[in-house]
Amino acid sequence: MAEVILLGIDGSPNSERAADMAADHAKSTGRRLLVAHVIEWSPYTFNTPEENEVRHKRREEEIDRAEAHVVRPIVERLKKAGVEGEIVVRHGHAGEVLSQLAREHDVKQIYIGRIGQSRLRELLFGSVAGSLVQISPVPVTVVP
């Protein structure tokens, strides 16, 4: 199986910088590039019955919207840099899903942008970068 570089994006400007770095890495090593976007979702929430009724439909919509607005622009950017990116959109917690993907594919390195949330939010809820670095099975590059 070809070696893979995993790029985690969230639509912020940091993602673009991370994408650029990941593209460079992919070009110089000849590794495949996997572009992943994680839609924050928890299996343990309390919903109203109406939310559950339409959840299946909503999920599809969320994935389509993410693919169109978050992932496609990055893939276009990568194409311009001469790199083909494979797309993955999943629900879950960003840190966990990226680690999971790293295990599923032969991922050698993960690139993510540092989200740069407010200090308070980071303190209270943790950051994706922070949690991923703790649990990732492979090296992680956090691009500011």
Next chain:
Amino acid sequence: MLLRLTALLSLLFMPALAHAQEAAAEADGIDAAINNAVAPISDAIAAVIFFTVPIFGVDVPLIVFWLIIAAIIFTFYFNFVNFRAFFHAIELIRGDYSNPKDAGEVTHFQALATALSGTVGLGNIAGVAIAVSLGGPGATFWMIVAGLFSMSSKFVECTLGVKYRNEYPDGTVSGGPMYYLSKGLAEKGMGGLGKFLAVFFAICCIGGAFGGGNMFQANQSFQQLVNVTGDEASWFADKGWLFGLALAILVGVVIIGGIKSIARVTEKVVPFMAVIYLGAGLVIILINITALPEAVMLIITGAFSAEGVAGGAVGAMIQGIRRAAFSNEAGLGSAAIAHSAVRTNEPITEGLVALHEPFIDTVVICTMTALVIVITGMHQTGGEIGGVELTSMAFGQSISWFPYVLALAVILFAFSTMISWSYYGSKSWTYLFGESRTMDLIFKFIFCVFVVLGATMDLSAVIGFSDSMIFAMALANIVGLYILAPVVKADLDSYWSRLQTGEIRKYA
């Protein structure tokens, strides 16, 4: 958007508001008027549903037999699945058997939590108090027993709810007794009966949505509000209509206006309040730990005594079972509507998950309430103080400020139960009258009106109506469960054997 909506709703309520304000100038005017108007109707309905048969000198409502016998039969028919699958169900709820590819869909946990939000309500707090004051401490024992057996009924109906749900092309799902009664029985060549039962169920469910899911909740939460603000001297004392109106507007904003944010807040806060409630209960039991053995003795002796309060053992049994049924809704079919939205390839798994609903609702939460009442000796106050007031006093005895927390908890529980039951009711309504937006809106508007009615009426009249409609649902539902039980058994046996052989495995 919110502003425009509130304005619209206020406009609709304006005539009622104006009239009510005039009427309330005379003490208890509106409240008494509504009560007098509706009470005879509710009494009449109650007399039919709760047709009683004297046994050992105690009047036993047949409907209670109907429910508990079904629960017992199903427990045996499925070989005590409620115990066998108890831990496997926990694994299912945790997501151990959920395909990662299904991330983002409705999980077992979410379906269970949604259903629980609907069932955990005033029944757990006020209903238990009624049971214990009317039937004595022994009612607690029978309530737990009923709770354990009724897990099996819930198992059957929730499996069927998922199995026979409608999956629409746009991705939405609709499930519940209306569908498994009509579709399921049609498969068995009993289409006509199925359709009839489905319609009967839908009608009763609408009644139940207005009664137990609405009026009772509004009534008891208002009651608690009055309690903590000074009883008769409270500014709220005769303003049930005002409380009802405020609550109706809030409920209306969520269910009609689709203002998800309020519901989302409630849905987060309610589990939190449940934890606080249970925590407080535990604290009270610990404070009174020396009285615990005696309380347990009271419960056990009261459960089996020949004489005593309200017919001794039999009275305790009736009250215990009645409140358990009202609280955990097993056999009624309502939870099947909530559970049907889960994402799964095996409908039986949702049935197994649903086992925990009566367990959490009755064996854990209701028992907690009952223990607090018995351990503080509040059950001896007799039939004068009933409902939520009794529970409030019991908690207040050890934690003086808890009645305020309880008032907040009660209003939140009531609110989330109302949201859920408005969903069940509207599903039944649209099943009967067509899935159009207008029909949906009409139901929801009427639902809001009933919120006001519930807050203004007397407890006894409200209870009579609530119980009647709720239990009437079980008439149709359980017939369907009996007929379709073999289908569920086949599914269970197949699933269980595949689980044992390792064909069904956890996802690492």
